[in-house]
Amino acid sequence: MSRHMMADDDERTYVYADSALLRRIVGYLLAYKGTMAAVAILVIANIVVSLWAPFVLLEAIDVIFPTGDLQQLLFAAILYMGLKIAAWLTSYGQSYLTTLMGQRAVFKVRQNLFRHLQTLSQDFYDGSSSGRIISRLTNDIDRMSELLTGGLITTFAQFFIVFAVGAVILSVDTQLAMASLAVVPILAISTHVFRQRARAAYRNTRKTISSVTANLAESISGAKVTKSFARERESLTRFAELNQADYQSNVDAAKATSVFFPAIRTIGNLGVFLILLIGGLRLIGVIEGALTIGTLLFFIQMNQSFFRPILIITGFYNTVQSAFAGSERVFTILDTEPSIQDDPDAVDMPEIEGHVQFKDVTFSYIEGTNVLKEFNLEIQPGETVALVGDTGAGKTTVVSLLNRFYDIQEGSITIDGIDIRTVSQESLRSRIGLVLQQPFLFMGTVRENIIYGRPAATDEDVLEALEAIGARRLLESLGNGLDTQVGERGTRLSEGERQLVSFARALLANPKILILDEATSSIDIYTEHTIQRGMKALLQGRTSIVIAHRLSTIVNADKILVLENGRIVESGKHTELMAKKGKYYSLYEIQIRPRAKHASMQ
Numbered sequence: 001m002s003r004h005m006m007a008d009d010d011e012r013t014y015v016y017a018d019s020a021l022l023r024r025i026v027g028y029l030l031a032y033k034g035t036m037a038a039v040a041i042l043v044i045a046n047i048v049v050s051l052w053a054p055f056v057l058l059e060a061i062d063v064i065f066p067t068g069d070l071q072q073l074l075f076a077a078i079l080y081m082g083l084k085i086a087a088w089l090t091s092y093g094q095s096y097l098t099t100l101m102g103q104r105a106v107f108k109v110r111q112n113l114f115r116h117l118q119t120l121s122q123d124f125y126d127g128s129s130s131g132r133i134i135s136r137l138t139n140d141i142d143r144m145s146e147l148l149t150g151g152l153i154t155t156f157a158q159f160f161i162v163f164a165v166g167a168v169i170l171s172v173d174t175q176l177a178m179a180s181l182a183v184v185p186i187l188a189i190s191t192h193v194f195r196q197r198a199r200a201a202y203r204n205t206r207k208t209i210s211s212v213t214a215n216l217a218e219s220i221s222g223a224k225v226t227k228s229f230a231r232e233r234e235s236l237t238r239f240a241e242l243n244q245a246d247y248q249s250n251v252d253a254a255k256a257t258s259v260f261f262p263a264i265r266t267i268g269n270l271g272v273f274l275i276l277l278i279g280g281l282r283l284i285g286v287i288e289g290a291l292t293i294g295t296l297l298f299f300i301q302m303n304q305s306f307f308r309p310i311l312i313i314t315g316f317y318n319t320v321q322s323a324f325a326g327s328e329r330v331f332t333i334l335d336t337e338p339s340i341q342d343d344p345d346a347v348d349m350p351e352i353e354g355h356v357q358f359k360d361v362t363f364s365y366i367e368g369t370n371v372l373k374e375f376n377l378e379i380q381p382g383e384t385v386a387l388v389g390d391t392g393a394g395k396t397t398v399v400s401l402l403n404r405f406y407d408i409q410e411g412s413i414t415i416d417g418i419d420i421r422t423v424s425q426e427s428l429r430s431r432i433g434l435v436l437q438q439p440f441l442f443m444g445t446v447r448e449n450i451i452y453g454r455p456a457a458t459d460e461d462v463l464e465a466l467e468a469i470g471a472r473r474l475l476e477s478l479g480n481g482l483d484t485q486v487g488e489r490g491t492r493l494s495e496g497e498r499q500l501v502s503f504a505r506a507l508l509a510n511p512k513i514l515i516l517d518e519a520t521s522s523i524d525i526y527t528e529h530t531i532q533r534g535m536k537a538l539l540q541g542r543t544s545i546v547i548a549h550r551l552s553t554i555v556n557a558d559k560i561l562v563l564e565n566g567r568i569v570e571s572g573k574h575t576e577l578m579a580k581k582g583k584y585y586s587l588y589e590i591q592i593r594p595r596a597k598h599a600s601m602q
Contacts, residue, residue: 102149131214143326158309354543433511441490453509
């Protein structure tokens with residue numbers, strides 16, 4: 001196994017082997033083989049000109065200076081400068097192309113992650129906070145981008161430089177080369193120890209910044225609640241705790257690196273020490289072996305050329321550990337399979353009449369705790385059925401299963417005799433309109449939100465939908481009509497206005513099956529009466545399922561079902577259920593009597 005699951009109180013993340021992470025990250029870069037080939041050519045050219053320059057210097061010191069040949073000296077100086085310019089140009093081209101390639105890879109990673117999030121089932125979102133998901137799309141991919149936008153390829157290039165320098169110095173003087181390379185084992189051991197400590201430290205930083213982001217998103221969304229309960233101080237305290245944890249985790253990561261990098265520089269200087277010591281002893285004759293000043297200076301310069309890429313590699317190793325910690329969190333989502341998947345032989349749902357049937361359906365969110373048990377329900381085409389009952393009775397579960405947000409454990413759900421598990425989820429949901437208790441509006445205009453389910457709709461279609469639900473007052477109250485900006489989540493509109501827009505959106509999509517899940521609970525009495533007048537148009541010719549706590553809104557339903565503990569305990573029209581004086585009668589009396597008493601006192 002190249003991964004295993006690591007879980008804590010907040011989230012679940014796969015822990016991958018470094019090799020597995022590296023293969024996947026490199027895979028994104030390999031999609032741009034042409035650019036990578038150009039980078040490889042530039043890297044090779046840069047290595048050649050960079051290694052050529054010290055030989056020119058060696059030739060000048062050992063050969064040209066003693067002869068005093070000015071023409072040769074001028075040529076060597078020009079060649080040396082030309083090689084340095086060529087090294088800069090090849091380095092610039094390499095840097096530009098790797099950054100370009102890396103940005104394309106980052107774009108692809110983020111796009112793939114967002115696309116995959118669209119495929120994940122509702123249970124994934126039930127168990128994940130939006131802030132933590134956002135953190136993976138932003139913070140964690142940003143950490144990956146440091147690796148993708150040049151760092152990874154640059155690091156590979158440094159390995160080639162190290163091997164090239166090693167080969168060159170071995171060919172020039174084996175003894176000095178061995179002195180220079182003697183520190184490599186120490187370097188390897190130090191890097192191994194650092195890798196283990198740094199990975200754990202950076203994994204913790206990714207977790208703590210995720211918590212900060214999640215708390216920030218939650219605090220912004222719940223700002224009104226915080227203010228209404230005067231809990232600003234407590235909210236600040238909670239954020240400060242999470243922020244402090246993030247601060248401390250980054251300090252711990254810094255501790256791991258602050259010791260390592262000076263150690264690497266010291267190891268590099270140890271190589272210079274050995275070259276000076278052995279080379280000096282050879283120059284003064286203590287150790288046998290001829291040596292020129294030029295060769296000694298050549299080795300000192302080449303030692304810098306040898307350890308500079310090592311410093312880059314080790315310096316970037318810090319980034320690698322942070323990027324790997326972030327990529328684990330990104331790949332965890334990408335490797336999460338949707339719990340609800342289309343059957344391989346799934347077909348598109350054809351045009352339907354709207355005959356809905358639940359047959360012996362058993363369902364539980366948590367194994368061993370049934371929400372529905374051998375549940376049976378049949379709704380005829382064009383029929384309006386209301387579901388009522390106490391909180392937790394299973395009403396919302398029924399409509400969630402019809403939309404196939406979750407899969408049942410036993411039984412079947414069919415539409416026009418077609419099992420919903422045999423058709424694609426997209427085609428199934430395109431036949432069903434859903435209006436929620438808390439309508440969600442997207443940033444944009446009123447028009448854009450209403451045509452969301454039917455983008456080709458005209459303004460005339462939009463106005464007809466608004467007219468049908470009695471929402472002309474909405475248009476008249478908006479400053480710019482259909483072009484009015486609704487703000488984030490529709491905050492520039494009242495709750496009632498947002499609900500009217502969602503009603504119009506559902507009507508315009510023209511679904512054959514319509515679900516209203518507590519859709520009028522946030523609407524004032526005046527608006528409710530307005531909608532009631534247009535409700536017939538909204539429900540006309542559609543199979544409709546209405547979930548309502550406000551029982552006055554469903555007295556005209558064709559059938560009212562009373563649910564209790566996942567079972568239907570009463571069924572019938574309003575008058576029939578009132579005559580039985582059972583559960584429905586009790587619920588209705590609780591709601592209507594206080595309202596009637598209040599009205600009589602006015």
